[in-house]
Amino acid sequence: MTPAAYLALGLLNLIARAAGQPLASPSGNYPAGSIRPTVTLEAGLVAGTASPAVNRFLGVPFAAPPVRFDPPRPARPWQGTYDASRPKPACIQKFSYPDAARNRSMEWFNTPPPPDGESEDCLYLDVFVPAGAAEGSKAVMFWLFGGGFSFGSGSLPLYDGSSFAENQDVIVVSPNYRTNVFGFPGSPEKPRAEQNLGFLDQRMALEWVQRNICAFGGDPERVTLFGESAGAGSIEVLVTNPPEPVPFAGAIMQSGQGSIAKPNRQSADSWQKLAKAANCHDLACVRALPASRLKDIVERQALTFSPIYDGGATYKGSGRQDRRRSTAADPGRIARVPVLIGSNADEGGNFVYGQSNVQSFLSKLLPESSAKLMGTLLGTYPSDGGLGPVNRQLAAVLGDFNFGCPTKVVAEESASVGIPTWRYYFDASFPNTDIYPGSGAYHSSEISMVYGTYPRAGATPYQAEVSRAMQKAWADFAKDPAQGPGWRSAPEVAVFGAGVRAGRGDGTGMPAMTLEDPARIDRLCFIYKGIYDAATLR
Structure with a gap:
């Protein structure tokens, strides 16, 4: 059974559900520049919005409104035309107190906020399509947002896929998924297979893409996952414990x-503290x-809810x-x-902002570390001069x-077993994207x-060139994962940005990308090998 089989199964399910109702099979009708482009999906007719180059279908349901703490269910068919002209709410967000940390996180990661607020009724996705796309012709990029499994939305303005669709001739799909206690509850009354609801939401969105993306002009055989932070972590979980049949052809993991x-x-x-x-x-x-009330409790008590090993329903410890x-x-069991x-x-700065006690912070980060390892860290990483809100050593x-260093491990181990693997490193900052002075990359x-x-x-x-x-x-x-992104495969690393920093030159004359041996980037990763191996190879 191939990924394309999802489309056939979807049509068979549609026939069975429709019970004779004259719903059309998935098809598209969106000429360039049309005011209301429409698509007929398995659940009904959808009308989006158009610009000369891009058609947008926002807030399309890929599942029914969820029942709290239950797995997602397929979207119900509708009558008439579904209005997909604006995003739907984000799932319930969690930004923990105290006030300073909460406000800072919201400023950095949630500004501007989700366009339509928050709701438990949140299992929707946005689709960005090159105008005039023929059925089944375009590569599809399926985005999973980050946010530490605590917050995030597929509809943030940051994730507007219009530029991708217009300039790269690809389709971008950006779904919501449940996070924090609503997505990963941890209740002992729930079976393990129903603990990672956010992961189940992601999988249902992928199934929806396989059954419906052809109508937008997408090729269900050419779906590539891409995501950042928790979204990237979600992608590797999908790669190492994939659905059957595998509904994607490539995976891009950014910082996770x-x-x-x-x-x-x-x-x-x-969960016990919440209850x-x-x-x-x-x-x-x-x-x-x-x-x-739930949101207020988990935020004020800074309670953490995130994925667990669920026996392989979505996530296993042997990936x-x-x-x-x-x-x-x-x-084996991987894709x-x-x-x-x-x-x-400069990944670490966001997470240590305002921290000054080096020993205390490192003890929490590495609670099982020996005194010898702590000495190695303090002696190897240059100490901070104490200026500014971010301790550079931490x-x-x-x-x-x-x-x-986890990026190094995943890249090397994937390449070592013959999986086509490419690696990048982003090393630039610009005045209009800095979140605090000296925030860097x-x-x-x-x-x-x-x-x-x-x-x-x-x-x-130069910023536009790097972008x-x-x-x-x-x-x-x-478009062609087997051929890669345009540079030599791992171990070499494509470095974007040439080390340009806000306030220290504008990059004029610098190349947007250079290839580099990973030795400089990975020079201290030997310190953590034993920790990683003890956690994941036992």
Whole structure:
């Protein structure tokens, strides 16, 4: 059974559900410049909006309104024309207190906020299509947002896929998925297979794409996943524990992975604290609470809810081992799809903002570390001069440990078993995208460059050049993952931005991308090998 079989199955399901109703099979009708482009999907007719180059279908349901703490269900058919002219609400967000940290996170990662607020009724997606696309002809890029599984929305203006559609001739699909307690509840009354609801939402959105994307002009055989941070982690979970049949042909992971992580034991504890604070003794009681009450409790108590190993329903603890054992002749339980993976030069700064106690922070980051390892870290990473809100020593350690060095491991291990693998490194900052003075190539800063949604006010010609180069590379990979993004495969690394920093030159005359041996980027990763191996290879 091939990915294209999803389309046939979708049509058969439509016939069975329709019980003789004269619904058309998926088809598109969106001439360039038309005012209301329409598509007929398995659930009914959808009308979007048009510009001369791009047609947008916003807030399209890929699932029914969810029942709190239950797996997603297919979208119900509708009568008449569904208005897809504006985004639907984000899923319920969680930004933890105290006020300073909460406000800072919202400023950095949620400004401007989701266009239509928040709601539990949130399982919708946006589709950006080159105007005039013929049925089944275009590569599809399926975006999964980041946010630490606590917040995020597929409809943030940052993720507007119009530039991709117009300039790269690809279709972009951006779904919502449930996060925090609504997406990863940790209740002991829920079976393990129903704990990772956010992952189940992502999979249902992918199934929807397989059954419906042809109507927009997309090729269901050429779907590439791309995502950042928690979205990238979600993608590696999909790669190492894929649905059957595999509904994607390539994977792009930006500053995140899912196979080099310790088991999550926080959600169960967080659930107990939530229930106690709400004066609830069972799941039914928590279900009945107003969503605003749940949100307030988890934010004020800073409770963490995130994915757990669920026995392989969506996420298993053996992903790294399965990849290392995989061969072309015997793939095992992973999807041997081409991979593009990378990180940013200054990933750690966002996460250590305002931290000053080096020993305390490192002890929390690496709670099982020996005194010898702590001494190695403090002696190897240059100490900070104490100026500014970000301790550079802490930022460098966290950036390597959580992002840069796991990128190295995933890239090397994928390439070593014959999976086509490419690697990038984003190393630039610009005055119009800095989030604090000296923030550099911080975590998430590459997203606006890839999407082409960076602020035009104050943009430099070099910034535009780097953005075009990154966007084209991502799209080239999506169009033909086996051929890659346009540079030599790993171990070499494509460095975007040439180390340009806001306030220190504008990049004039510098190349947008250079190829580099990974030795400089990975020079301290040997420190963490034992930690990764102990967590994931036992």
